[in-house]
Amino acid sequence: MAFAEVFTALADPTRRHIFEALRDQPKSVGQLAADQPVTRPAVSQHLKVLEFARLVSVQPQGNRRFYSIKRDGLDELRQYLDSFWSDALSAYGAEIARRMKNK
Amino acid sequence: MAFAEVFTALADPTRRHIFEALRDQPKSVGQLAADQPVTRPAVSQHLKVLEFARLVSVQPQGNRRFYSIKRDGLDELRQYLDSFWSDALSAYGAEIARRMKNK
DNA sequence: GCCTTCCGTAAGCCATGACTTACCAATATG
DNA sequence: CATATTGGTAAGTCATGGCTTACGGAAGGC
Numbered sequence: 001m002a003f004a005e006v007f008t009a010l011a012d013p014t015r016r017h018i019f020e021a022l023r024d025q026p027k028s029v030g031q032l033a034a035d036q037p038v039t040r041p042a043v044s045q046h047l048k049v050l051e052f053a054r055l056v057s058v059q060p061q062g063n064r065r066f067y068s069i070k071r072d073g074l075d076e077l078r079q080y081l082d083s084f085w086s087d088a089l090s091a092y093g094a095e096i097a098r099r100m101k102n103k
Numbered sequence: 104m105a106f107a108e109v110f111t112a113l114a115d116p117t118r119r120h121i122f123e124a125l126r127d128q129p130k131s132v133g134q135l136a137a138d139q140p141v142t143r144p145a146v147s148q149h150l151k152v153l154e155f156a157r158l159v160s161v162q163p164q165g166n167r168r169f170y171s172i173k174r175d176g177l178d179e180l181r182q183y184l185d186s187f188w189s190d191a192l193s194a195y196g197a198e199i200a201r202r203m204k205n206k
Numbered sequence: 207g208c209c210t211t212c213c214g215t216a217a218g219c220c221a222t223g224a225c226t227t228a229c230c231a232a233t234a235t236g
Numbered sequence: 237c238a239t240a241t242t243g244g245t246a247a248g249t250c251a252t253g254g255c256t257t258a259c260g261g262a263a264g265g266c
Contacts, residue, residue, distance in 0.1 A: 011114035029213055042255055044214055063212050063263045074187055081181055132243055145225055147244055166233045166242050
């Protein structure tokens with residue numbers, strides 16, 4: 001049930017913004033907070049949740065802590081998603097669609 | 104930003120249970136509530152959220168309303184997820200991993 | 207060594223949201 | 237018809253969680 005934390009983490013808009021801000025490069029907490037409408041401690045708390053969901057990882061560098069995207073959480077989410085893509089479900093969906101049309 | 108509602112919908116455990124209970128066949132509200140630790144009105148409210156997220160659809164049948172899984176919401180989620188699977192990100196991830204090792 | 211920068215944690219506030227009971231409308235059943 | 241099923245909605249309660257300010261500790265610069 002590892003995907004649970006991923007859903008929780010990405011359900012919050014601010015947390016998604018932070019996560020997406022890391023798409024192209026690692027950033028320090030201060031850098032991340034600068035682009036957010038919330039204070040730095042709030043960003044810190046969000047990063048904690050994202051880290052717990054295995055969506056980001058930290059790399060301390062002197063004074064600062066650089067966060068970057070980690071694929072583990074995304075992998076788990078994708079795995080969950082894939083389990084709904086079975087042929088059985090597709091066939092079932094088509095059947096429903098057919099019934100709806102014939103109403 | 105259609106995926107936002109999907110994240111919100113699937114972030115709640117009860118809502119995920121309801122959603123997953125529809126994997127193999129459509130079910131009425133009463134049927135769904137019977138397998139949940141919450142009351143029927145609660146299930147109704149959850150179904151409303153799931154429907155808004157385009158994760159389920161309704162098909163009234165006489166007295167009852169049969170809910171079934173709808174792929175739209177899942178498609179949107181998958182699309183969002185895929186946007187993080189670019190080669191650029193993979194390359195970047197590998198680079199980070201390399202740096203971490205050389206620490 | 208002293209002050210600044212960077213950031214995590216604690217404590218408290220407040221809105222949101224997940225639940226309940228109570229109610230009502232619509233369809234089924236006798 | 238009268239009563240029972242089925243299920244959506246309203247209203248109210250309560251816990252959770254997202255935010256703030258305040259603080260402390262660790263590394264950088266003079």
